[in-house]
Amino acid sequence: MTKINHSTLVATSSLQQRSLDTVWHPCTQMKQHETCPLVPVVSGKGAWLHDADGNHYLDAISSWWVNLFGHSNSYINAAIRDQLEKIEHVMLAGFTHEPVVTLSERLKNMAPGSLGHCFYASDGASAIEIALKMSFHYWLLRGQPQKSQFISLQNDYHGETLGALSVTDVAIFKQMYAPLLRQCAHVPTPDWRYAEPGESAQDYAIRIAAVLEQHVAENHEQIAALILEPLVQGATGMGMYHPIYLQRAREICNQYQIHLIADEIAVGFGRTGTLFACNQADITPDFLCLSKGLSGGYLPLSVVMATDTVFQAFYDDKIARAFLHSHSHTGNALACRAALATLDIFEQDQVIDTNKIKAAYLNKIAAPITAHSKVTNFRNCGMIWAFEVETKDADFAATCFQAGLKQQLLLRPLGTTIYFMPPYIINEQEMDLLVNGTLQILDSL
Numbered sequence: 468m469t470k471i472n473h474s475t476l477v478a479t480s481s482l483q484q485r486s487l488d489t490v491w492h493p494c495t496q497m498k499q500h501e502t503c504p505l506v507p508v509v510s511g512k513g514a515w516l517h518d519a520d521g522n523h524y525l526d527a528i529s530s531w532w533v534n535l536f537g538h539s540n541s542y543i544n545a546a547i548r549d550q551l552e553k554i555e556h557v558m559l560a561g562f563t564h565e566p567v568v569t570l571s572e573r574l575k576n577m578a579p580g581s582l583g584h585c586f587y588a589s590d591g592a593s594a595i596e597i598a599l600k601m602s603f604h605y606w607l608l609r610g611q612p613q614k615s616q617f618i619s620l621q622n623d624y625h626g627e628t629l630g631a632l633s634v635t636d637v638a639i640f641k642q643m644y645a646p647l648l649r650q651c652a653h654v655p656t657p658d659w660r661y662a663e664p665g666e667s668a669q670d671y672a673i674r675i676a677a678v679l680e681q682h683v684a685e686n687h688e689q690i691a692a693l694i695l696e697p698l699v700q701g702a703t704g705m706g707m708y709h710p711i712y713l714q715r716a717r718e719i720c721n722q723y724q725i726h727l728i729a730d731e732i733a734v735g736f737g738r739t740g741t742l743f744a745c746n747q748a749d750i751t752p753d754f755l756c757l758s759k760g761l762s763g764g765y766l767p768l769s770v771v772m773a774t775d776t777v778f779q780a781f782y783d784d785k786i787a788r789a790f791l792h793s794h795s796h797t798g799n800a801l802a803c804r805a806a807l808a809t810l811d812i813f814e815q816d817q818v819i820d821t822n823k824i825k826a827a828y829l830n831k832i833a834a835p836i837t838a839h840s841k842v843t844n845f846r847n848c849g850m851i852w853a854f855e856v857e858t859k860d861a862d863f864a865a866t867c868f869q870a871g872l873k874q875q876l877l878l879r880p881l882g883t884t885i886y887f888m889p890p891y892i893i894n895e896q897e898m899d900l901l902v903n904g905t906l907q908i909l910d911s912l
């Protein structure tokens with residue numbers, strides 16, 4: 468057996484090779500990296516990522532939709548540094564701390580209705596698990612244990628742990644694990660791309676809400692909750708729908724006594740043009756799940772905000788009536804400070820208003836994309852843009868990703884859907900680069 472001198476190995480082999488040797492990368496067929504190299508990022512600033520070979524990439528998808536105010540944001544950095552000198556983390560059972568309390572108070576003031584009770588976890592999928600368990604447990608406590616089913620929308624994505632995957636409707640993630648999952652009905656999607664020719668997005672949403680109503684009318688005695696991605700179904704290709712569907716869903720849930728769980732993990736914090744997507748329908752869900760942008764994309768943090776009605780059902784002398792669920796890093800102080808700094812920026816920079824101006828600019832310069840012969844369904848909602856590309860390339864997403872890197876763009880198409888979901892600090896010059904680079908890619912197909 469040859470003896471490996473570890474220090475020379477580390478010095479001579481690239482970061483990419485060391486990564487492939489030991490890091491099992493997410494959502495990746497590792498063998499593809501035999502031909503398609505990893506991008507070894509060494510730093511980031513603003514909307515840009517810098518790699519070890521001196522290349523720069525505009526992060527047009529906010530590093531999987533999490534980053535809001537740029538990489539290495541000096542204001543958020545300072546907040547985390549300050550917190551680091553106080554307390555980095557303490558368990559949240561039996562203990563509390565200023566950042567988690569202030570964050571909960573501020574979220575309560577920002578969220579619609581009476582969503583005043585914040586239960587924390589570290590990632591989006593865990594927040595979904597919590598909302599599902601809380602909903603079921605609530606009905607159990609109210610003497611309706613048969614309400615144990617969940618329904619979600621066709622094409623919904625809610626994460627990839629077993630419970631979250633059960634309510635997800637994405638075949639490529641789900642099919643393999645079907646024997647491990649609970650049955651869940653998926654009602655037809657309100658995504659307007661499915662509308663009949665000539666049918667408006669609003670008319671289609673109303674028609675499809677009637678199918679939801681019929682399903683709920685027939686099955687409500689077994690249903691605990693409807694879970695959905697409000698306004699934009701992200702992971703299946705940025706499907707967008709009319710807010711009237713959310714209004715109808717809220718009414719139907721009220722009428723038949725089932726919970727409404729709003730998964731705003733991707734769309735919360737201004738992505739759809741309002742602070743929360745639910746604001747556009749003027750509704751309050753029973754559970755609001757937030758993550759991704761919550762900490763500005765800095766640290767893993769998620770929260771489930773529950774109504775007072777839900778909270779009160781668990782409030783009792785008996786321990787067994789409590790919500791006995793925990794994650795080791797629940798309410799991590801550093802992550803909460805990053806979240807507080809993120810909320811500060813929203814207020815100081817009037818981000819929601821500024822984003823409207825930026826979105827209008829991007830829509831204006833994107834006219835040649837809309838008009839491109841290979842492009843269909845160009846659509847925009849707040850700070851999300853998407854369109855389908857006509858292509859015979861079976862691996863278009865990978866081809867486009869590589870072509871994007873050559874244009875200094877981090878794009879990661881979903882199938883044949885190219886989307887932009889940039890950090891909110893993107894400026895006009897960067898938007899020009901994004902649109903021009905994308906046009907180059909489209910022309911080269």
Ligand SMILES: *Cc1c(COP(=O)(O)O)cnc(C)c1O
Nearest residue numbers: 590591592624625626730732733
């Ligand atoms: C990303 C996402 C999740 C899962 O969050 P993770 O932190 O990746 O577990 C759930 N729901 C939606 C809508 C998402 O976009």
